[in-house]
Amino acid sequence: MEVRVRYAPSPTGNQHIGGVRTALFNYLFARSTGGKFILRLEDTDRSRYAEEYVGNLYDTFKWLGFYWDEGPDIGGPSGPYIQSERFDSYREHAKRLIAAGGAYYCFCDEDRLAKMRAAQAEGKTEEQGYDRHCRNIPAAEAAARVASGEKAVIRLKIPLEGSTAFHDLLLGDIEWKNEDVSPDPVLLKSDGFPTYHLANVVDDHLMRITHVMRAQEWLPSAPMHMIMYAAFGWEPPLLCHLPMVLGQDGHKLSKRHGATSVNEFRKAGYLPEALINYVAHLGCSYEDGRDLFPLADLEKLFRVERINKAPAIFDYQKLEWYNGQYIRQKSDKELCDLVMPHLLESGLFAGADGPGVRTLLEAAMPLVRERLHFLADAPAMLGYLIQEPPTAPPGEFIPKKLDAARAAAMLDAAAALLPKCDLGDVPAAEILFRSEAERLGAKLGDLLLPLRVAVTGSRVSPPLFESMALLGLRRCLERIARARAVLG
């Protein structure tokens, strides 16, 4: 039987790490088994829905490099793939359930429910959740009340006794006492919209989903879904509840832990390869002895048996390491393309994508490749190549254990030596500077530090000789002269 899995996000926020992890595992499972990966929009919550989140969804997954075999944008044999376009089906199915005796109309209004909850909170009753007040209204009476226009929801009948058992691909056999299942959850809201539970079960069945992989926070509603499948007389899909992703403090990953939406990672200059590689390892392993896996390899190697049961803590440092690894794998041209949007956005590089500047920047990529942890670091690192750096305060020019006069002397010596160097030949230039340092009785570092600060504006910079080669002799000498004036 062909595997059919789905990622079914609710467009009520930007795509975040948790969602991407669920999507990725479903995606990898489909690819590794030769099955189908389906995207379905669960837009049944009108109060939190926003169009921009749908755009963000497509944008995010396009960036990550996922593709789906069926979905709202590309269609497929089980469409439509947007739940708001399937409303008639849910209503019809809810009514079918009533006819079959698996569900009932409930006329309790907000008021009564609120009072009931208040009483429960005070501890007057042991029961939690809906008190099944309307469960035993005769079907004919309920139908009449609905026909007369009275507002009603449809609730699922959870058996009062017995238990519900199911098998979880990861967790194994699970048995749940029916009395511990959420008592008679709402399937169809009074406005006619379905709840997640109804829409999810109906669509999974209609779309012939074979495996439901979702976060473990859904586990408590699994027995209720199983009861619904049984009430419909349907064969349920196999369930697989994935471990949760937590923040450093062990609580559910959220804003206060740092970036969580893919947008944020993207803006900060993370590569999709790094994000995918890292997220793929949250609660799952592949082969031993390797850390870097291209998506194509993950697609081949993914095995449900290698998923962990325990929740995983999100480690930004390890993700950062992955990012550095993938940045270092890029060619000059690739890296330049990746860095360009960040350069342009910084405002320091107006016209950087024009041919002249572009050539310079591409030539500068070898100088920063090993220094970049994030693409967004690039503007600060490369600014001095395009703009005149602000002249540093005098103290910056003075090497440790030396004084201002000595630093000035170093700078003069460097300025005198520079025109004699072939900047295109870095090793040769370095030899010249080394012997000059020796002549001055200084370390090479002491000779280069004032020069570095003069040329790049900072004590920390990409390699100096290579930088000067890119800048050209004239600009270097100008900067040295300006620095010399500051030094006095």
Add this chain to the structure above:
RNA sequence: GGCCCCUUCGUCUAUCGGUUAGGACAAAAGAUUCUCAAUCUUUAAAGAGGGGUUCGACUCCCCUAGGGGCUACCA
């Protein structure tokens, strides 16, 4: 509170009854070095606790503790 899931270095993980419990990130030390990086070498670091089962348990079972999740006309 009730119900459920989980438990190997700080973190992500390997181990599928017999290992000096391995790797990666982070940390520390060193090498290299024009700064910063990168790279290389090395070090430190773990089976929550208690009972069983077994010739032998990280591995299987039970209890306890701890962590997490759910407990909506949200998903």
